[in-house]
Amino acid sequence: MQAGELSGKEIKRYDRQIIMRGFGEEGQKKLKNTKVFVAGCGGLGSPIAEYMAVAGFGNIVIADMDTVDLSNLNRQILHWEKDVGVSKVVSGHEKLTQMNRDINIEAFNGRIDENNVYDLTRDCDIIMDAMDNFETRYLLNRASIEHDIPLIYASVWGMEGRLTTIIPGSTPCIECIFPKAPPNEIFPILGATAGVIGALQVTEAVKVILGIGEPLAGRLLVYDGEYMEFHELKICKNPVCPVCGKK
Numbered sequence: 001m002q003a004g005e006l007s008g009k010e011i012k013r014y015d016r017q018i019i020m021r022g023f024g025e026e027g028q029k030k031l032k033n034t035k036v037f038v039a040g041c042g043g044l045g046s047p048i049a050e051y052m053a054v055a056g057f058g059n060i061v062i063a064d065m066d067t068v069d070l071s072n073l074n075r076q077i078l079h080w081e082k083d084v085g086v087s088k089v090v091s092g093h094e095k096l097t098q099m100n101r102d103i104n105i106e107a108f109n110g111r112i113d114e115n116n117v118y119d120l121t122r123d124c125d126i127i128m129d130a131m132d133n134f135e136t137r138y139l140l141n142r143a144s145i146e147h148d149i150p151l152i153y154a155s156v157w158g159m160e161g162r163l164t165t166i167i168p169g170s171t172p173c174i175e176c177i178f179p180k181a182p183p184n185e186i187f188p189i190l191g192a193t194a195g196v197i198g199a200l201q202v203t204e205a206v207k208v209i210l211g212i213g214e215p216l217a218g219r220l221l222v223y224d225g226e227y228m229e230f231h232e233l234k235i236c237k238n239p240v241c242p243v244c245g246k247k
Contacts, residue, residue, distance in 0.1 A: 004033045022212035035059040040130030041088040046078035047198030053096045063108040064088040075191030117143045127151045134181035141174035152201045158188045159225030161197035165204045165215040176238040
């Protein structure tokens, strides 16, 4: 079998998505040949990594610097009680490999910073933002612009979530939308909120890679779980943005 081709096992495994409109075996092959950078293995990173693994994204890089804490387990479904005290990327690698042995999982155990963010994302096709701080989000945003690869941004707070798809050169970037970072804080979070938003991020990634549907380009989706409402805000590029203004 040629590299990147689907095996009989994979065709059977992904049958229910292959038969979707605009998907087909060619779409599944695109996912198989895609490399994803998942920044964070916590509340958002858990559903992102799991749904990408079971969808057949062929190469997934997970990055995190923390170990599993008991207080993580209400939302970080990639980790179990037995993993308390274990590196999140080690725990994540174990689960994702068990979910799908036909894909490649790489793990980076460390802090994403200005010295490594460009190398970590250089060969990737898409970046998934699963961070809980804007300092790192700004770095991922700059790497997205530098490498000209899409970034799926999301954040959660309590029963609320926000989501947009950033296409370099076309849409506003994170610093257009949030020119000033909010203060870091310990924020409330319901695990199901992270599940909703993480699943939506994966849906956006599939659409971007396969070129189907209409991604959230130039639109910020706001999820209000308390009243079960979705709101949409149109967002515009900042022509003097220090990151994407010259693109």
